[in-house]
Amino acid sequence: MRRQLAVLLLAVALALTAAAPRASAAVEKPRYAKGDYWTYATNLSVVLGLVLEGNTTVAVGDLGTISVQGEDVSAFEVSVEGGGGFGGSIPGFGNLSGTWSVTGSEHWETTSWRPVRSFLRLTADGVVPSDPFPISFTIQFVNETTRRVLSDAFPWPIAPGAAGEVRARWNVTQNVTVGFGGAPPESTETRLVAELSTEYRENGTARITVPAGAFDAIRIEERGPEGGVRVHAYAARVGNDVLEEDLNETGGRIATSALKEFRYRAGEPPPPFPWLTVVVVALAVVAAVLGAALVLRRRKREPVEVWMPPEKGSPPEGPRSP
Numbered sequence: 001m002r003r004q005l006a007v008l009l010l011a012v013a014l015a016l017t018a019a020a021p022r023a024s025a026a027v028e029k030p031r032y033a034k035g036d037y038w039t040y041a042t043n044l045s046v047v048l049g050l051v052l053e054g055n056t057t058v059a060v061g062d063l064g065t066i067s068v069q070g071e072d073v074s075a076f077e078v079s080v081e082g083g084g085g086f087g088g089s090i091p092g093f094g095n096l097s098g099t100w101s102v103t104g105s106e107h108w109e110t111t112s113w114r115p116v117r118s119f120l121r122l123t124a125d126g127v128v129p130s131d132p133f134p135i136s137f138t139i140q141f142v143n144e145t146t147r148r149v150l151s152d153a154f155p156w157p158i159a160p161g162a163a164g165e166v167r168a169r170w171n172v173t174q175n176v177t178v179g180f181g182g183a184p185p186e187s188t189e190t191r192l193v194a195e196l197s198t199e200y201r202e203n204g205t206a207r208i209t210v211p212a213g214a215f216d217a218i219r220i221e222e223r224g225p226e227g228g229v230r231v232h233a234y235a236a237r238v239g240n241d242v243l244e245e246d247l248n249e250t251g252g253r254i255a256t257s258a259l260k261e262f263r264y265r266a267g268e269p270p271p272p273f274p275w276l277t278v279v280v281v282a283l284a285v286v287a288a289v290l291g292a293a294l295v296l297r298r299r300k301r302e303p304v305e306v307w308m309p310p311e312k313g314s315p316p317e318g319p320r321s322p
Helices: 002-019 275-301
Strands: 037-045 050-068 071-090 094-109 115-128 135-152 163-180 186-210 213-223 229-235 240-247 253-263
Touching (some): 050 135, 186 253
Antiparallel strands (some): 037 050
């Protein structure tokens, strides 16, 4: 009876512990390794009225030292590749459709995993309705950016409710090239060199469901110098965002990236303990020990012939016949 009561009390204690509210812990810095990757379903609404849909993959490459605006920085090289289709309607042109692709690379510094250098090339090839024949067109965006971090008030680990500002010196060059039909392409280049701030704020946790599954994530709001808000849903098990949403100044969603597939070795569970192998080996050892014990026991039971001296007065024994 006492044993049953003890078991009942233990079960009640475990139930109360599970139901009790638990304090949220700070989220530790991810541990990236070469070969980690994340593939996202990408949806982007362009200002012109076009909608781009497809997949984008970022993959961790080599670790090395690079120069960022004259300063040596330890950083991982991260490749960026993707593509898909686009469509939409533009006043004066009608319905447009085509394909897009993006290639490039980024470098993430290893202290706080901030991007410090990037090169991205986005190309869109499509067709403009025209009479009597449609006209093909190509639009290409090339962006080169370096960011030298001057101060970081939002470092890892990220505590609940944390907020801070990251100030960096930006050096941006962007080139847009547009070509229609057989006409020579026209290009426009813009440059920006300035010290700019990006604000970050942790805004609670949520259970996020994306094509890759359901994940517990923290929500981080990022307000950059370009305006609008980028909302990150970061999952520690993934080591990256499982969902990213870009909102304009009025709160309208202009882009989303939802995780489809990933490989993050630091978040993978350890290999299961080989219980079956251990049990088999243990049984083999037990069988060997028992076998040896039985052999020794049998030997002890066999009669041992002991020589005794002859009794006094008895004639000496002759040799035994074979």
